[in-house]
Amino acid sequence: MSTLDIVRAALGRAEDTPDTSGHYGPYGGRYxxxxxxxxxxxxxxxxDAARVDxxxxxxxxxxxxxxxxxxxxxxxxxxxxxxxxxxxxxxxxQIRIYLKREDLCHTGAHKINNTIGQLILAKALGKTxxxxxxxxxxxxxxxxTAAAFFGLECCIYMGAEDVKRQSLNVFRMKMLGAEVIPVxxxxxxxxxxxxxAIRDWVTNVRTTHYVIGSVxxxxxxxxxxxxxxxxxxxxxxxxxxxxxxxxxxxYIVACVGGGSNAMGIFHPFLSEVAEGKVKLVGVEAxxxxxxxxxHGAPLALGEPGVLHGSLSYVLQDQFGQIAEAHSISAGLDxxxxxxxxxxxxxxxxxxxxxxxxxxxxxxxxxxxxxxxILAALESSHAIAYLRKLVADKKEDLKSGExxxxxxxxxGRGDKDVQAIADHLGIELGDGLxxxxxxxxx
Amino acid sequence: MxxxxxxxxxxxxxxxxxxxxxxxxxxxxxSFPGILATAAEYADIIEIGIPFSDxxxxxxxxxxxxxxxxxxxxxxxxxxxxxxxxxTPLGKPMAAMGxxxxxxxxxxxxxxxxxxxVGISGVILPDLPPEEAxxxxxxxxxKGIDTVFLVAPTSSDERLQLVAGKARGFVYCVSVTGVTGAxxxxxxxxxxxxxxxxxxxxxxxxxxxxxSTPEHxxxxxxxxxxxxxxxxxxxxxxxxxxxxxxxASVRKYLxxxxxxxxxx
Ligand SMILES: Cc1ncc(COP(=O)(O)O)c(C=O)c1O
Numbered sequence: 001m002s003t004l005d006i007v008r009a010a011l012g013r014a015e016d017t018p019d020t021s022g023h024y025g026p027y028g029g030r031y032x033x034x035x036x037x038x039x040x041x042x043x044x045x046x047x048d049a050a051r052v053d054x055x056x057x058x059x060x061x062x063x064x065x066x067x068x069x070x071x072x073x074x075x076x077x078x079x080x081x082x083x084x085x086x087x088x089x090x091x092x093x094q095i096r097i098y099l100k101r102e103d104l105c106h107t108g109a110h111k112i113n114n115t116i117g118q119l120i121l122a123k124a125l126g127k128t129x130x131x132x133x134x135x136x137x138x139x140x141x142x143x144x145t146a147a148a149f150f151g152l153e154c155c156i157y158m159g160a161e162d163v164k165r166q167s168l169n170v171f172r173m174k175m176l177g178a179e180v181i182p183v184x185x186x187x188x189x190x191x192x193x194x195x196x197a198i199r200d201w202v203t204n205v206r207t208t209h210y211v212i213g214s215v216x217x218x219x220x221x222x223x224x225x226x227x228x229x230x231x232x233x234x235x236x237x238x239x240x241x242x243x244x245x246x247x248x249x250x251y252i253v254a255c256v257g258g259g260s261n262a263m264g265i266f267h268p269f270l271s272e273v274a275e276g277k278v279k280l281v282g283v284e285a286x287x288x289x290x291x292x293x294x295h296g297a298p299l300a301l302g303e304p305g306v307l308h309g310s311l312s313y314v315l316q317d318q319f320g321q322i323a324e325a326h327s328i329s330a331g332l333d334x335x336x337x338x339x340x341x342x343x344x345x346x347x348x349x350x351x352x353x354x355x356x357x358x359x360x361x362x363x364x365x366x367x368x369x370x371x372x373i374l375a376a377l378e379s380s381h382a383i384a385y386l387r388k389l390v391a392d393k394k395e396d397l398k399s400g401e402x403x404x405x406x407x408x409x410x411g412r413g414d415k416d417v418q419a420i421a422d423h424l425g426i427e428l429g430d431g432l433x434x435x436x437x438x439x440x441x
Numbered sequence: 442m443x444x445x446x447x448x449x450x451x452x453x454x455x456x457x458x459x460x461x462x463x464x465x466x467x468x469x470x471x472s473f474p475g476i477l478a479t480a481a482e483y484a485d486i487i488e489i490g491i492p493f494s495d496x497x498x499x500x501x502x503x504x505x506x507x508x509x510x511x512x513x514x515x516x517x518x519x520x521x522x523x524x525x526x527x528x529t530p531l532g533k534p535m536a537a538m539g540x541x542x543x544x545x546x547x548x549x550x551x552x553x554x555x556x557x558x559v560g561i562s563g564v565i566l567p568d569l570p571p572e573e574a575x576x577x578x579x580x581x582x583x584k585g586i587d588t589v590f591l592v593a594p595t596s597s598d599e600r601l602q603l604v605a606g607k608a609r610g611f612v613y614c615v616s617v618t619g620v621t622g623a624x625x626x627x628x629x630x631x632x633x634x635x636x637x638x639x640x641x642x643x644x645x646x647x648x649x650x651x652x653s654t655p656e657h658x659x660x661x662x663x664x665x666x667x668x669x670x671x672x673x674x675x676x677x678x679x680x681x682x683x684x685x686x687x688x689a690s691v692r693k694y695l696x697x698x699x700x701x702x703x704x705x
Pocket of ligand 1: 136376378379
């Protein structure tokens, strides 16, 4: 399969969700000020046309292969598999973990699959200015990168708190020519950055395209971002079948912030899920622990509500005021989640677990020590979940067949090194920082 | 009292209706009723803002006011209770303006019931387009609560038809492509926009977002049936001032606005 075939398969999905008004069951839809409705209609029409337009597909395929570096590798992880097996007290040969290497994308995460797609569309719509929100800065960097690549003006909204936490990414965006606007309203994090980006869009909608970074927001964003990320799952499926002699993964595991990397890798397997051959597992941030109230797990503990233009599970109080999320990983530090995940949860199409800050750090070390890969803290949540999954599903191993797991390694962890050092109370800078020796358990 | 009655009454006296927005329980529970009563002397309709943590259609002034009351622990119930317990009735219809999640999460039936109980005649929900409003409309209609929808300069003719068709009470015309907030100038194409909306409805049209000076009030009052003022009024209410000072400042701001609507 060429990149073009893969792009065609990704955009040419057969599933009929959402409905024409953007609903996944009761979720999704469009809950935005009237000022934006025309722009959303325009974007929907442009995207519907682009999706099946050979010229658009070819252009996207070209950039994905020549600029982003797709297809990304599917890497067998024998030493990680062995460690996870050991942790769950099962035989090493019984666990076979594969990593879908989105960390190898240009800019270091899956986010760019979406920003390139959206910027081709923005250009076609005649928009001259690009705005985006960012939490960790990965989506901001991916947007600033694509804007530089296409020669468009770019403005990134980022919570003032995140600007402090992620100064390296702020600098990267600035080097890429973007303006970074710190947002001091509310909790000064991702959700407030998104509010401010929407306000900018409401004001400048005639000239500006808003690049939402996940499968969230009003229709058509959850669908469009999912489709641009479906390339992950389409590639992975083909690679997996080849490497495992026609066997499918038993489980697909991905972290869920807004849910774009998860939706991207899950979605092309939906018919196999329906046949009971593949199970989907999303991993939310449990922060300081679900019981602490400080987490980013709306699918576990939220209730349906409207945030940022769509109906989905949301962390909120009794009066519908949105609660603050917490996660060590800024990309999962969000009180909402994409509407299709809410639908998947209710319909039992996927199951969702969660991992605390501390557990995620162990996942990070496991990957670094066994496979020589520094994973993003977001992705480290998915890694950390593996031992729980295997321990939970030990019974399945009695059949003698190995348990095959496909893990979405959504990004690389270079951006997180400072945050991890801070968390461990280690001062970087003198070159003699004490080693971060792994515990391995 | 229905919202439309206020428009007819104003129109009978030869002027546009004045619609004034105040964030509920701003600046605090105790001072709010007095401020509301004072504003009501000048207003034909009073809009009560139900604060939301993420008010994405609002500019800095209303954002701040919302944050201020939320930080003080004020809830939707506190505001509705305050309206139900006003020492003297305002004598003007009230509309609750708030974001959809505060209604959705409260429970549509419960919210509509409570609104009706405390004398609210209408609701304005800036992030609930008519496409998502069917269930709510059925419930609100049954309680006699008018759901006001908004139209914007970016709305296509098809959307104007749809939105104006579904609107109850009046049609809220957003003057600018933007969020709420006082502005020095109104957009030059405002008159044209209002005329365009008129083609699709004979319901009263009120123009808001950005209206702040007596001159704005005069010019908007000539093109539309109602003038909505929010941020500029909130700016006249200083949480740090004494209640006496606040009431004086509200009067000082509203006096010339109301005069300007008389067309003199
Ligand atoms: C590497 C990485 N993974 C995951 C996420 C979470 O987003 P999503 O759930 O949309 O994939 C982010 C967000 O910043 C990220 O940078």
